[in-house]
Amino acid sequence: MNIRRLTTNGLLLALAFVFSYIEWLLPEFLMIPGAKPGLANIVIVTALYCVGANDALMINIVRIVLVGFTFGNMTAMIFSLAGGLLSLGVMTALKKTDHFGVTGVSIAGGVCHNTGQLMAAMVVMRTTAVIYYLPWLILLGAAAGLLVGLISGLCIRALSSSENGAGGNITRD
DSSP states (O other): OOHHHHHHHHHHHHHHHHHHHHHHHSOOSTTOTTOOOOTHHHHHHHHHHHTOHHHHHHHHHHHHHHHHHHHSOHHHHHHHHHHHHHHHHHHHHHHHHTSSOHHHHHHHHHHHHHHHHHHHHHHHHTOSGGGGGHHHHHHHHHHHHHHHHHHHHHHHHHHHHHHHHTTOOOOOO
């Protein structure tokens, strides 16, 4: 890994960690356990488009583990990993199709993140009763994904025009 790539990924990881901390300070959203706006996913979606899927995956996993040990617990970390891995996998696949824009990819990611967390909850809690949260989590995931996608799109455009103006290309995919 070259120094520029390492520095870029380190900065993205630090930014995602700060967004996670800010989100940790927020109260529960709409009285649904664990519902948050997904601020750190702005960094993950931007990383997916600007540095590639492999680096976005590494940033996401390291962020989730660091946040889990710093602010959460093992159960929260398991839920976050399940949601984060499913979300990033789906976003990566959709991005490759070129049929979805950044916002569409992010909306799918938000819905899949919540779905992955719900599946993990069913396994950890050994019950399917939590499935009743699914309609609300789909709506909240789509709304959060929309917000994250719009902001990420702005970030991607700003980074691309900045890099292209300097004669470079920020994307790897």
